[in-house]
Amino acid sequence: MRLPAYKTKIVCTIGPASRSEDVLERLMLQGMNVARLNFAHGTLQGHKEDIRRIRAVASRLQSHCLIMADLPGPKIRIGKLLDEPLILKKGQEVILTVKDLIGTPNKIPVDYKRLPESVSPGSLIFLNDGFIQLQVDRVSDEEVFCRTVIGGPLLSYKGLALPGVNIYADAVSDTDLAFVAFALQEGVDAFGVSFAETADDIRKVKGFAQKDGQSAYVIAKIERPEALDNFDAILSAADAIMIARGDLGVQIPLEDVPAVQKKLTHKANLLGRPVITATQMLLSMTENIRPTRAEVSDVANAIFDGTDAVMLSEETAIGKYPVETVEMITKIAASAEREKKAVSALADLPAYFKTGAGSGNTTVENIVSLNAVESANALNVRFILTRTQSKGVACLISRFKPDCWILSCGGDEKMNHFLALSYGVYPVCIDYETTGFADGVMQFMDKAGMVEKDERVILVEDASPQDMHETDSLKIIRTR
Structure with missing residues (x-):
């Protein structure tokens, strides 16, 4: 076999x-x-x-x-159409009727007798799994007058959906x-x-x-x-x-x-x-x-x-x-x-660096970026802050797809543009040469109304700003 x-x-x-x-x-x-x-x-x-x-x-x-x-x-369906596919065009008036008849380009039968009482002017009606959308203009006893919002081809007996409307029928x-x-x-x-x-x-x-x-x-x-x-x-x-x-x-x-x-x-x-x-x-x-x-x-x-x-x-x-x-x-x-x-x-990236193939030759930057994300998750921190020029550390943090935002701070415009590509990274231009990285970033966030008093944030940077070869510092600080 x-x-x-x-x-x-x-x-x-x-x-x-x-x-x-x-x-x-x-x-x-x-x-x-x-x-x-x-x-x-x-x-x-x-x-x-x-x-x-x-x-x-x-x-x-x-x-x-x-x-x-x-x-x-209890699925609502349209009835038999005379010619199909029927092409509905945007802006076209369409009448949905509960009368038993063969559908034409302007009048389409529906097998739900309580349709007129289920909708009102402004209601949206979806046909064919939502690919066609109609908006109700007015309602009579047996007919619903609609305007086509999104058109397309329609075949006989396709489904009709009324989002958010209670259907008067048992499952x-x-x-x-x-x-x-x-x-x-x-x-x-x-x-x-x-x-x-x-x-x-x-x-x-x-x-x-x-x-x-x-x-x-x-x-x-x-x-x-x-x-x-x-x-x-x-x-x-x-x-x-x-x-x-x-x-x-x-x-x-x-x-x-x-x-x-x-x-x-x-x-x-x-x-x-x-x-x-x-x-x-x-x-x-x-x-x-x-x-x-x-x-x-x-x-x-x-x-x-x-x-x-x-x-x-x-x-x-x-x-x-x-x-x-x-x-x-x-x-x-x-x-x-x-x-x-x-x-x-492969989907469990943290495990890769802890116990998988990546654990044998990992770097300080890998460990710092992983710890930053795990610390942010454990403390429910909303922001991880990095220096733009710190050798791509924002991208290393971004690969773990954290729940918080990663603020990449600095004046390198070209790198800021590139960082707009990375998940969760928000580049900001900040001059912190005179104030220092931590103080400069905290002042910016406070003025921007991004943080509340006594809120934790995480800073990831190199311990020696003049030596940009390695990112090896993680700090958890509170806003003032």
């Missing part, structure tokens, strides 16, 4: 581009471990046929392939439970609960299966702020989690998503729950044969963080290169796993 060259699991969304037995076989041979069926799209008959084909191919290949039914949940609806009953009958292995808010949402699906005399693995999709607030309980109730970054990124500030992703992954790892990292992993391969460098880094970093599986959505459901995309993501996984230990060790 030949094992794969990587251990990360690959989740592929099955759709028009991948539902034939030929493509399914190629996907499995390339590395697909999980087939995701998105019940927000398609028909029950279509899903039934997909399940049959997946099982037939897996049996023929003597391969295990988990089938996951992704329940729609697990009667429709979802009907899908569960159907999927259990067809032998589906696991269920994704969309927009889970509490552990009860997970238990609702499990309990429903138990009443039917069956068991169900349930994957909690983390997409709402409420899920973050209740994450520990959700994690305990669920069999696995999916970090669904698309909807999560419009429900919380987009810039917070990377840190949230790392924290959730860590918590799930501690409890031994599998983690799926999802949304736009290799999105550009929906249209292109190669991914972007940023996408490759995104997949690798998810693996470095400890994810169990990476998920492909449009890439394999409707993309032009579903098989090539899986081939690419497995190559990234193999490379990331091969380098994971080395990357992890």
